[in-house]
Amino acid sequence: MKLLIVDDSLVIRNKISRSLLSRFAKVERAENGRQALESAKKELPDLITMDLTMPEMGGVECIRHMVTVAPKAAILVVSALSDKHTAITALKYGANGFLCKPFTESDLQSAIEQVLKVAGQR
Amino acid sequence: MAIVFGWVELPVGRGKLVVFSKLFGKYRFLVISIALFIIFDLGVLILNFYTSGRIAEQTELINLAARQSTLSQQMSKATLYIKSQKLQQWVYQSGLEELRSHYTLFGETLNALTHGGRATSTETGEKIHVDPVTTERGRFLLSQANQLWSGFETAISPLMKDTLITDEEIKPASEFIARNNLVLFDLMTQLTDHFSHEAEAQTTLLRRAQVAGISLATINFFVILFHFLKQLRTRDRRLELKQHESDQLLASIDDGVCLVDANLRIGLQHSGRLEEIFGTNQIAGRKFAAFLNRYVTESTARSAHDFISLYFKQHVSPDLIGDLNPLKEVKAFVEAPSGKHEEKFLNFSFAPLVQEDGETVLLVTVQDITDRVKLRSTQEASETKMHTQLALFSQILPINPDELRLFIDQGMSSLAKVNQVLKSQRGQAQSIAESLTQIMPLAHRVKGDARSIGLTTLGEQVHAFEEDIALLLQRAKAEPLSGRDVLPLTVELKQIIENIELLKSLCERLQQYGIRYDQSVTNQGAKALAGPTMPPAINQRWHGLQTMVDEIAAEQGVAAMLDVRGFEHPLPRHVEQSLYSMAVQLVRNSLAHGIESADGRRANRKPSVGRIQLALSDDGQGNYRFVVEDDGRGFDYAAIERAVKAQHAEPAVDRALSKAELLKFVFTESFSTKTQADATAGRGVGLPLVWDLAKQIGAKVQVRSVAKEFTQFIFLFSCSSQVDDSPLNAKVA
Numbered sequence: 001m002k003l004l005i006v007d008d009s010l011v012i013r014n015k016i017s018r019s020l021l022s023r024f025a026k027v028e029r030a031e032n033g034r035q036a037l038e039s040a041k042k043e044l045p046d047l048i049t050m051d052l053t054m055p056e057m058g059g060v061e062c063i064r065h066m067v068t069v070a071p072k073a074a075i076l077v078v079s080a081l082s083d084k085h086t087a088i089t090a091l092k093y094g095a096n097g098f099l100c101k102p103f104t105e106s107d108l109q110s111a112i113e114q115v116l117k118v119a120g121q122r
Numbered sequence: 123m124a125i126v127f128g129w130v131e132l133p134v135g136r137g138k139l140v141v142f143s144k145l146f147g148k149y150r151f152l153v154i155s156i157a158l159f160i161i162f163d164l165g166v167l168i169l170n171f172y173t174s175g176r177i178a179e180q181t182e183l184i185n186l187a188a189r190q191s192t193l194s195q196q197m198s199k200a201t202l203y204i205k206s207q208k209l210q211q212w213v214y215q216s217g218l219e220e221l222r223s224h225y226t227l228f229g230e231t232l233n234a235l236t237h238g239g240r241a242t243s244t245e246t247g248e249k250i251h252v253d254p255v256t257t258e259r260g261r262f263l264l265s266q267a268n269q270l271w272s273g274f275e276t277a278i279s280p281l282m283k284d285t286l287i288t289d290e291e292i293k294p295a296s297e298f299i300a301r302n303n304l305v306l307f308d309l310m311t312q313l314t315d316h317f318s319h320e321a322e323a324q325t326t327l328l329r330r331a332q333v334a335g336i337s338l339a340t341i342n343f344f345v346i347l348f349h350f351l352k353q354l355r356t357r358d359r360r361l362e363l364k365q366h367e368s369d370q371l372l373a374s375i376d377d378g379v380c381l382v383d384a385n386l387r388i389g390l391q392h393s394g395r396l397e398e399i400f401g402t403n404q405i406a407g408r409k410f411a412a413f414l415n416r417y418v419t420e421s422t423a424r425s426a427h428d429f430i431s432l433y434f435k436q437h438v439s440p441d442l443i444g445d446l447n448p449l450k451e452v453k454a455f456v457e458a459p460s461g462k463h464e465e466k467f468l469n470f471s472f473a474p475l476v477q478e479d480g481e482t483v484l485l486v487t488v489q490d491i492t493d494r495v496k497l498r499s500t501q502e503a504s505e506t507k508m509h510t511q512l513a514l515f516s517q518i519l520p521i522n523p524d525e526l527r528l529f530i531d532q533g534m535s536s537l538a539k540v541n542q543v544l545k546s547q548r549g550q551a552q553s554i555a556e557s558l559t560q561i562m563p564l565a566h567r568v569k570g571d572a573r574s575i576g577l578t579t580l581g582e583q584v585h586a587f588e589e590d591i592a593l594l595l596q597r598a599k600a601e602p603l604s605g606r607d608v609l610p611l612t613v614e615l616k617q618i619i620e621n622i623e624l625l626k627s628l629c630e631r632l633q634q635y636g637i638r639y640d641q642s643v644t645n646q647g648a649k650a651l652a653g654p655t656m657p658p659a660i661n662q663r664w665h666g667l668q669t670m671v672d673e674i675a676a677e678q679g680v681a682a683m684l685d686v687r688g689f690e691h692p693l694p695r696h697v698e699q700s701l702y703s704m705a706v707q708l709v710r711n712s713l714a715h716g717i718e719s720a721d722g723r724r725a726n727r728k729p730s731v732g733r734i735q736l737a738l739s740d741d742g743q744g745n746y747r748f749v750v751e752d753d754g755r756g757f758d759y760a761a762i763e764r765a766v767k768a769q770h771a772e773p774a775v776d777r778a779l780s781k782a783e784l785l786k787f788v789f790t791e792s793f794s795t796k797t798q799a800d801a802t803a804g805r806g807v808g809l810p811l812v813w814d815l816a817k818q819i820g821a822k823v824q825v826r827s828v829a830k831e832f833t834q835f836i837f838l839f840s841c842s843s844q845v846d847d848s849p850l851n852a853k854v855a
Contacts, residue, residue, distance in 0.1 A: 076442075081445060081446075084425065084429075084446045084448055085425050085428070085448075087446050088425065088428045088429050088432065088446055088448075089428070091432050091435075091438050091443065091446075092428060092431075092432065092435075094437060095438075096437055096438060096439055096442075097438065097439040097441075097442030097443070098442050098443055098445060098446055099442065100445045111442055114439040114441050114442050115439055115442065117439070118436070118437060118438065118439040119437070
């Protein structure tokens with residue numbers, strides 16, 4: 001399985017990567033939506049963790065395109081609760097679940113189980 | 123896979139099996155009844171078809187037998203005719219041909235009836251197949267007829283030759299026919315009657331079968347009818363019982379409960395508590411978001427609509443969206459029976475339920491948590507109040523009592539105006555926005571004055587109040603405001619006024635206890651470069667500004683020293699207070715916009731610590747000159763022009779603007795070159811406030827500024843001068 005971590009924060013990218021390294025054969029990282037789309041075109045990831053507020057291209061815009069670029073990928077939005085409406089919009093556009101920052105490793109593992117499950121049922 | 127359907131085993135797939143067993147299980151009785159109905163009808167139809175065929179055959183037999191009777195008579199008649207013609211030596215050929223024809227037809231028919239075979243139809247004259255007669259009576263009559271017919275054959279056969287018939291041949295034939303003709307006729311008549319009886323029996327059987335079939339079908343129909351009526355009655359009773367039980371259950375639930383379907387419409391049943399919470403019984407069948415819109419803000423209702431629609435999207439995990447619920451501890455305004463709007467705090471929670479038919483519905487639970495939230499906020503408010511009181515107490519100790527009293531009087535007066543403006547707004551969107559614009563500078567002045575004498579806690583409280591006004595003004599640009607939006611401001615204002623009253627009472631109490639705390643004051647203003655002849659009280663008041671300069675300079679990452687000159691002669695109180703407030707705003711502006719960072723100043727070959735000068739002088743005739751000057755970066759007219767053009771789309775500003783025009787914007791409008799407001803500056807309220815204060819004391823304003831060098835504000839006024847509405851006599855350097 002392949003994982004794509006999309007977040008402009010190096011700390012968050014490292015945290016997610018450390019937590020999920022054992023579970024995924026390949027882990028790709030992107031700092032914004034544009035990089036994420038380029039990476040997804042090449043790698044076709046199984047799971048994408050997506051921040052919402054990023055430079056160049058934000059998470060909502062990226063998800064809108066991602067559902068056609070990697071339609072089988074499960075998408076977990078990982079963001080702060082500062083703008084609930086943006087997160088709701090991201091879910092409307094095709095994200096499968098939401099995980100609030102800050103999060104623990106077990107929160108992340110459990111959220112990933114859930115999104116992989118619903119994405120598998122599509 | 124196979125399923126036993128009654129007694130028939132049907133091979134079916136897994137899906138079909140489920141459907142079949144479902145249908146067969148639930149509607150077993152109906153399926154069997156309909157099958158029986160069809161079987162009865164089909165049985166009657168087949169019997170009808172078969173018997174009709176038999177009756178048709180029987181009719182043909184009746185006709186054949188009747189023709190045999192006639193033929194026997196006609197053969198006798200033909201024989202007698204031949205005999206009489208022969209006696210008179212006449213031609214008898216036609217009689218002979220008739221006899222031959224009748225003889226052949228009779229023989230053929232009798233043979234067909236006896237052994238089966240071909241016979242000539244009585245109706246069409248064509249050859250038809252006839253089955254041998256099998257009934258006992260029929261066989262008996264035919265056997266008698268055949269015995270007799272063999273005699274007829276013996277007697278008539280000599281007449282069948284082609285040669286001439288002799289008298290010896292005709293006589294025995296005529297005698298035999300005359301003797302036996304009636305017997306043969308009688309036998310054939312009996313055969314006809316027998317066939318008629320047989321046909322009648324068939325008809326009776328058919329009629330009985332039809333009656334039986336229809337009767338069974340009718341009985342079956344009534345059995346189905348009664349069965350279903352019974353089932354309906356049972357089901358109705360169960361439904362009534364269920365309805366009663368669910369009504370009792372819904373009435374006893376402490377929370378508001380209802381279901382919302384995939385069209386986001388509220389279900390027909392809900393708990394009684396839901397009606398109590400929203401004060402209405404018009405809930406069932408309404409669109410959830412439209413219903414909610416009456417109680418919460420439009421944006422919350424819209425978010426709620428988008429949020430709950432996620433529960434019906436297959437790609438979204440319902441367990442991972444709870445954090446986004448916009449209706450968690452939501453503030454709602456519910457109309458009380460008295461007609462007044464009551465503020466409530468509600469907590470909505472959602473749980474998707476999958477029904478038997480596979481459809482998802484959302485179980486919505488609404489809790490009224492007003493008491494809990496109010497208790498919590500009362501506790502928080504009480505804690506905040508306690509901390510504020512402690513902070514205020516510690517902050518007033520170093521303040522000169524005269525300065526504090528001056529601030530209290532001035533502050534109370536400004537806040538009373540704010541209160542009056544808020545009360546007088548008529549609840550219309552435009553009136554609200556105007557009121558907010560009106561109170562903004564008043565609040566700004568109180569904030570500046572509070573911070574200038576070291577009342578930082580109160581300053582922060584007024585800053586929060588100012589922030590909320592700014593947010594509402596921002597919203598007013600996007601959507602019309604209602605009176606409800608202003609309510610939180612009145613609560614905040616009340617708290618600020620309470621705190622100033624508390625200051626007053628603390629001040630009075632301290633004086634009551636004889637604590638001359640003002641004597642011990644050696645505030646940081648001592649650092650200020652005070653004029654040697656300045657009277658002590660005024661000296662201290664203006665010195666106090668250095669404390670504010672230090673605090674704001676630290677916040678802005680700069681360093682500045684305050685230079686206070688003049689103030690030898692006391693001024694009228696209102697004039698002195700206005701000058702002080704103007705100085706506060708201009709000093710804040712200098713620190714936010716003028717004084718550069720230490721590095722920036724060194725780059726411009728200036729001392730690393732900035733200098734702000736406040737100077738008051740007079741000509742002895744009552745004409746005063748008040749100067750506020752800093753050695754900062756000066757006005758950035760290019761940035762001001764960019765900001766003016768960004769905020770004004772009208773053609774009036776679509777050209778190069780003069781410095782005087784730009785200054786007019788800066789002094790008269792909510793305008794700032796800062797992109798982000800902070801506690802010090804950025805709202806564009808400070809300079810319009812200075813403008814208003816200058817207007818109040820009838821001062822003329824002059825502005826001089828040189829880029830990278832200095833900015834100077836000069837206020838020329840006379841203590842006896844009248845208030846002038848247009849004080850700007852801007853001289854721009």
